[in-house]
Amino acid sequence: MRLSEAVEWAIHSCAVLVSLPHGAALPGAKLAEFHELPGAYLAKHLASLARAGIVEATVGRQGGYRLARPPAEITLWDIVAAVEGEEPLFRCTEIRRRGPAADRPSAYKGPCGIALAMRNAEAAWRAELERVTLADVCLGALVNAPPASVQRTAEWMAAAAKLPTA
Amino acid sequence: MRLSEAVEWAIHSCAVLVSLPHGAALPGAKLAEFHELPGAYLAKHLASLARAGIVEATVGRQGGYRLARPPAEITLWDIVAAVEGEEPLFRCTEIRRRGPAADRPSAYKGPCGIALAMRNAEAAWRAELERVTLADVCLGALVNAPPASVQRTAEWMAAAAKLPTA
DNA sequence: GTCCCTATACTCGGATAGCAAGTGTCCGAGTATAGGCGG
């Protein structure tokens, strides 16, 4: 079992959008070009991010994507949940209520202990993802990334971004 | 994204094996019958548990499965890892090193911050699963399960288990 | 009665199909701009 590759793409794409000038927009095709990703497929997931209210999409000639909230208010969990869905990793099918030793369904009061434990573990995972914001990862990237890459990113962004009508 | 249904089967099956008399064995077919599971498919995953050293498999007429360790020394993570594999949920493909703004690969010193954050979250998930042992869930089940079900389980087990040659 | 041998019945394990979900792609609906035309 593994997370969809699109999760990585979505997080990196959001990180790129952080350095977008306020009010500007960046087309999905440019966003895909920045990481050499398949544009059409990335667009599919950018749409998911838009539905989740993480990014805003504006159509038309000057259109594109921009963050819908400040980076400090977007957590990694928000992005993961938008791309993968909020459904839990573990789904209890209540097999304990089946088989030769099963009692009538109404006799099972509390939830299945195994499902509970799995749910707790998922909650810990989710809590850790909620603790990290987009601002955090961008700050870390800005410190660790090669200076030349930061420079080129700024230049590329200036050329690719669609500035608002001033 | 969701975990394989076999994870639930494996945990419940191990929980059943806890109440097996010491030295006895329970065939995979019986184990499947207890939860009305597809026997052939469950066998596939029981083999995984055996490879991981969680259960022992003995072949032959009196053969079957038994736990390889005391229930208190088997964690939920052990079972999940055995069934799903130890590969991380999130796999970083280093897309930051690609595209127009990328620097030469050797310029990227530390690991990708996003991958690090995802890995931390997974570690929290794993830690929570390692905190819960098979003994824990069985104790909880024994308390919460309907008494009639516990009774029937004991009877069924007495009939299905293959006792060691005394 | 005791021992040995053989046939049997039962076990697990890996190799083989079917299906759902993730992956990848395309085209249509909609909008802000750019240019041409009229006043």
Next chain:
DNA sequence: CCGCCTATACTCGGACACTTGCTATCCGAGTATAGGGAC
């Protein structure tokens, strides 16, 4: 010269094929037992 209108180019969003991995199944390799026969 200025304003309006139209055609254009560009955007996103949802509908359509393809590949990977989970789901399900079967048959073969191997072993402890049970029974029969010989001593």
